[in-house]
Amino acid sequence: MSFHEVRFPTDISRGSQGGPERRTDVVILGSGHEERNSRWADSRRSYNAGYGVKSIDDLNAVIAFFEERRGRLHGFRWKDPIDWKSCAPGSEPSPLDQTIGTGDGTGVAFQLTKSYGNLFSPWRRAIAKPVSGSIRVAVDGVEMTEGSGWTCDSATGIVSFQPGSVPPPGSAITAGFAFDVPVRFDTDRLEVNLQGFRHGAIPSIPIIEIRT
Numbered sequence: 001m002s003f004h005e006v007r008f009p010t011d012i013s014r015g016s017q018g019g020p021e022r023r024t025d026v027v028i029l030g031s032g033h034e035e036r037n038s039r040w041a042d043s044r045r046s047y048n049a050g051y052g053v054k055s056i057d058d059l060n061a062v063i064a065f066f067e068e069r070r071g072r073l074h075g076f077r078w079k080d081p082i083d084w085k086s087c088a089p090g091s092e093p094s095p096l097d098q099t100i101g102t103g104d105g106t107g108v109a110f111q112l113t114k115s116y117g118n119l120f121s122p123w124r125r126a127i128a129k130p131v132s133g134s135i136r137v138a139v140d141g142v143e144m145t146e147g148s149g150w151t152c153d154s155a156t157g158i159v160s161f162q163p164g165s166v167p168p169p170g171s172a173i174t175a176g177f178a179f180d181v182p183v184r185f186d187t188d189r190l191e192v193n194l195q196g197f198r199h200g201a202i203p204s205i206p207i208i209e210i211r212t
Helices: 056-069 194-198
Strands: 003-007 017-021 024-028 034-038 044-048 075-078 098-102 109-111 113-116 123-126 136-139 150-153 158-161 172-176 181-185 206-209
Touching (some): 056 075, 056 194, 098 109, 098 113
Parallel strands (some): 003 075
Antiparallel strands (some): 044 206, 109 158, 113 123, 136 172, 150 158
């Protein structure tokens, strides 16, 4: 899958509309009871970037970005204006934010993840596009030094521990980070009526999350 490690203009994505979607089959039985089945193990996010376009300059920036991505052909990074950190939006990432694994004395690679909920059925989301420079990692509550202790591939979200810093058996591996969502345009055509735009019409610029 072709993916460009570049972020959609954040000034525009900040004003977008969208969020997570799930697929659930609901069957109504003759008794009036329901049977429900989840078709997707993971949610999928979609957005409309048109709500963030406030000026002709914004529109021109989106067109340039669209053309370089060749429409739906190449994926790219998207900063979700609501959900883009391992912690609450008003806080700063801490190395204790999210548990990403348990050491066994030999394993050195761990995928960054973010958990949602904690009581009934928490969902664990793989984070594949962390933001470089924002990642912090700890083992049993002790923060490790990036470079000498661990590295992280910002294109996959995999944390790799260096020789001499392999987590011991039973140790809790935690991390904090900012992240982007891997997405693509969900159209090969941008249609904008400039006269309508000047009168407040919102262009449709659909964006959809992709699996990496």
